[in-house]
Amino acid sequence: MRVALFITCVNDTLFPGTGRATVRLLERLGCQVEFPAAQTCCGQMHFNTGYRADAAPLARRFTDTFDGYEAIVVPSGSCAAMIREWYPTLGVQPPAGVHELSEFLVDVLGVTDVGAYFPHTVTYHPTCHSLRSLRLGDRPYELLSAVRGLTLLPLGGAEECCGFGGTFALKNPAVSAAMGTDKMRNVLDTGAEVLCAADNSCLMHIGGTLRRQRAGVRTMHLAQILAATEEEPA
CATH class of the missing domain: 3.40.50 (Rossmann fold)
Incomplete structure (x- = not known):
């Protein structure tokens, strides 16, 4: 194709x-x-x-x-x-x-098993547009669940906004930071090594909060995990 x-x-x-x-x-x-x-x-x-x-x-x-x-x-x-x-x-x-x-x-393409290998614990954040506008539903979870070696951990408050919202974060920094902190706490509660999402804008916002707290949790786009194999780096 x-x-x-x-x-x-x-x-x-x-x-x-x-x-x-x-x-x-x-x-x-x-x-x-x-x-x-x-x-x-x-x-x-x-x-x-x-x-x-x-x-x-x-x-x-x-x-x-x-x-x-x-x-x-x-x-x-x-x-x-x-x-x-x-x-x-x-x-x-x-x-x-x-x-x-x-x-x-x-x-x-009609696939959920894309041949990926990623031996890490992962939690997934469904971003607002993917959840409410596109209604991706279980698609990202099905793809991640089929990755060999990956353990998918549920995220508490998954459907809550992370607080980025594009220019919302610039116009309302205090509210945005508070929402990001709540999301970070839920991520840390999972014990996951990696936070995954389908939007790098949200990962940038949550990831910045995680880095400032030296939380040790990586952020990765869904594409990076699905592209990973035993022969190729993530």
């Missing part, structure tokens, strides 16, 4: 390892991955902050850039939700084949 990767600006700028892991994973599953070089931001930050007129050209650029692809994989629940749910409110019809990574693996 010919697949286009929309890396997202957060991943491209701060977490390029997620993009590399996504490509490694998809190619291992037989996909032909292409990276349209004209891609930029999906416009979510502008849209959520009230600058809808500035978000519209970015939405049009996205649809023009990814036109003609059978499938477009997005390793970010929030960006996938922006494209699918909010582009129409800007008068832009999104491409039909936009999928968050776990959706693409489970629903399109």
Whole structure:
């Protein structure tokens, strides 16, 4: 299958390892991955902050850039939700084949066992957009449960927001920090070595809190764990 990767600006700028892991994973599953070089931001930050007129050209650029692809994989629940749910409110019809990574693996490729090996204890945080907008449900859990060597631990208060919320964290830093602290306590209560999520923006927020407390818990995007094998580093 010919697949286009929309890396997202957060991943491209701060977490390029997620993009590399996504490509490694998809190619291992037989996909032909292409990276349209004209891609930029999906416009979510502008849209959520009230600058809808500035978000519209970015939405049009996205649809023009990814036109003609059978499938477009997005390793970010929030960006996938922006494209699918909010582009129409800007008068832009999104491409039909936009999928968050776990959706693409489970629903399109029809796989849950992707051949991964990750011998660590992991807990999963379902980010707000992936939980409430995309309604990913059990897809990420099914994928993680099929990883050899991985022990998946339940996260208390999993459905509670971590407090990042994009520019919410900048406009309401005290509230954001308090929510992040609550999430950190729940993560620590699991005893897990690794916190996993489908959005690096949320992992950045929770991970910063964990690092400041020297908690010793790593944060990893779902793609990085699913791409890991005995032969390849995570």
